Amino acid sequence: MYDPGWTRLGERFHAEFGAPRGLSLQACHIGTDATVEMARFLRSQSVSRCLLVTDDNCYRAGGGDVTRALSAAGVKVSEHRFGAEAFDACERLVDEVACAGTEMDALVAVGAGTICDLAKAAGDELKRPVVLYPTAASMNGYTSSITALKVRGLKRTLPCTPATGIFANPEHVATAPQRMTAAGVADFLSKCSSSTDWRASNLLLDVPFDPRSREFFAGIQEKLIADAPRIGRGEPEAIAVVLEALLLSGFSMVIAGSSAPASGGEHLISHYLDMKSALYDMPHDLHGAQVGVATVYCLNLWERILALQPEEIDVDDLLAMQPPDTQVRAWIREDWGAEVGAEVLRQWEAKKMDAATLRRFLERVRARLEQMRQELPQDMLPATLVAEVISECGGPVEPEKLDAPIAEYRNALSRARYIRDRFTVLDLAEDLALK
Ligand SMILES: [Zn+2]
Structure with missing residues (x-):
């Protein structure tokens, strides 16, 4: 029962x-x-x-x-x-x-x-x-x-x-098919990176943040992780836990009035692959499968950012390392052509920072590193744990295992940030020149 x-x-x-x-x-x-x-x-x-x-x-x-x-x-x-x-x-x-x-x-x-x-x-x-x-x-x-x-x-x-x-x-x-359930598990766990992106955008850019969406998840994430072996075996009672988790994740977006709690940098990587697939007729994998691989990547980025010391953030050096506008425009055109490229460019221009704004932003990142270390882990799980759970449920955690071109996945890591005006860890990693 x-x-x-x-x-x-x-x-x-x-x-x-x-x-x-x-x-x-x-x-x-x-x-x-x-x-x-x-x-x-x-x-x-x-x-x-x-x-x-x-x-x-x-x-x-x-x-x-x-x-x-x-x-x-x-x-x-x-x-x-x-x-x-x-x-x-x-x-x-x-x-x-x-x-x-x-x-x-x-x-x-x-x-x-x-x-x-x-x-x-x-x-x-x-x-x-x-x-x-x-x-x-x-x-x-x-x-x-x-x-x-x-x-x-x-x-x-x-x-x-x-x-x-x-x-x-x-x-x-x-x-x-088990791979579909694993994709659902990954889509749910992606909130560990997307909620971190959202909370960080509140800390660093004053984007409105609603903590109630997190309260609604109380207990379900732990239950899903504990049930991973049973989910992997396809036991109906464990599948019910995945369903509940996914419906709650959907509700969290309704509460927030935005997809921000459940769609951050990891979703941009998946959307990038889907857009390439639609535009150039390339294969793409299940939404959750792509999102799961990208979640492991994004959580890794967050772990590296939170391990930084203030003296490692040299604002002058970082400003000098940013790609020039002409370069970004060339990448966008190369990826998407004229028509879709124009829309991508509009998205990018809505969040792009000029040099003075980027300087103030990086100074704020440096000043708030300690606060980020205190507050961001509330939503995070270790990247290794998320990878283990997805694997246990039968899903891919390495980009090579996705049914999508590996070269496009690699492009997405640095270029998916341009397709949407939402701030994510992909922006922060590029601003901080993390490679
Ligand atoms: Zn999703």
């Missing part, structure tokens, strides 16, 4: 945080009775007809049970099922799903990231509620108010209304 103390996540969330901006989630339930709970929820929302969005693999992992439970509760189910081949969510498929859902009261997605993104985007277009039935604990986007879609060949995150209900049966989720 699953501990009822944490299965009704939605109720706990509302009790602690009320209804923060952007949260339309009304029910969130993890348990072997998930399909029954979902049927009861849909009836309570006066849903009598729904469109089930799924693909062949995900249907096998729970679609049949969902259909049976909904039919038994008197909800008429129509199906929009994709094939078994992997595909990306794109505008054309959103329209296809929206077209199939025109006459429906709600959309029910049975699947992982791509299927849920398609249903969320189509639900948004139709102004219909969307309910998710995750079939993999592979990433933390189930609760989010964005969808990742390929638009004109490029992966873009677009705002959308979040799901109104999320129901998951760990026994179904445990049938997903």
Whole structure:
């Protein structure tokens, strides 16, 4: 049996945080009775007809049970099922799903990231509620108010209304490939580096920071680490812990009103690989797999930064070592070409510092090293521990093991900082000339 103390996540969330901006989630339930709970929820929302969005693999992992439970509760189910081949969510498929859902009261997605993104985007277009039935604990986007879609060949995150209900049966989720679960573990643990980036940007650049998002994780990280061997063996009760951790990680972004608590330098490295893949048709790996490898790298950077002594930060030397503007522009153009490069340049220019500002910033870094040493480890885990946990769960921790070009991964370490205006450890490492 699953501990009822944490299965009704939605109720706990509302009790602690009320209804923060952007949260339309009304029910969130993890348990072997998930399909029954979902049927009861849909009836309570006066849903009598729904469109089930799924693909062949995900249907096998729970679609049949969902259909049976909904039919038994008197909800008429129509199906929009994709094939078994992997595909990306794109505008054309959103329209296809929206077209199939025109006459429906709600959309029910049975699947992982791509299927849920398609249903969320189509639900948004139709102004219909969307309910998710995750079939993999592979990433933390189930609760989010964005969808990742390929638009004109490029992966873009677009705002959308979040799901109104999320129901998951760990026994179904445990049938997903182990590599997907490991990707979810890595996506969750990435908050050790992303939250550190966020807290540091507050200390060094006065970016607003909300400590409540951290409080919500209390206990789950320890539980996930302790359960790593069982997660690696695919035991449903341990998979339920991964699911809970991922949903909480998604909630943390809702509380913060931004992805900052769960998306720092490690995510920029992964986005860089995804953008290269979309633009130049290169292979890319699962989001969480890429993020996990990059998290180990970013935590290593933080460990090196926190080990610095003030006398090692020579501001004049560091200023002289910064690449000239013309060089950065050439890199951006080389990476992204004219059209996408113009957008990347806009992102970079929003956070780029002129020489005088960079001098003041580096002086502040030097002056606040001790404070950083005191405060930043609150969110951090040792890079070696994170690598061990991801490996134990069956995921990659070395860039060579990713299904993405190693040369692009290496480029990303110094150039991913340009693709987004958010300050991360990748900026700080370059400013401090850490190689
Ligand atoms: Zn992520």
